[in-house]
Amino acid sequence: MDFEIIVIISNTLVVLATFIATLYRIKIERDQIRTVKQDVKAKECLESLRRYIKTERHSLISMNKEELKEFLDYLERLGKY
Secondary structure (H helix, E strand, O other), rough: OOOHHHHHHHHHHHHHHHHHHHHHHHHHHHHHHHHHHHHHHHHHHHHHHHHHHHHHHHHHHOOOOHHHHHHHHHHHHHHHO
């Protein structure tokens, strides 16, 4: 009788530990997927910025300080949304 109780308790602990490990693994994978999505979005944003700078290079060079500051502020806000 005592041996059966020990086996039941140990099996229950193993199942519980496996369940907790599975939940933690799901959390890690979810975070990894979120990071990959953010990387893709950042890459697209950077590529868009490169194209914009390439096509508008002359306009950017001829900007006065006020316009350039507004443009840089816009770029800072762009990544937050």
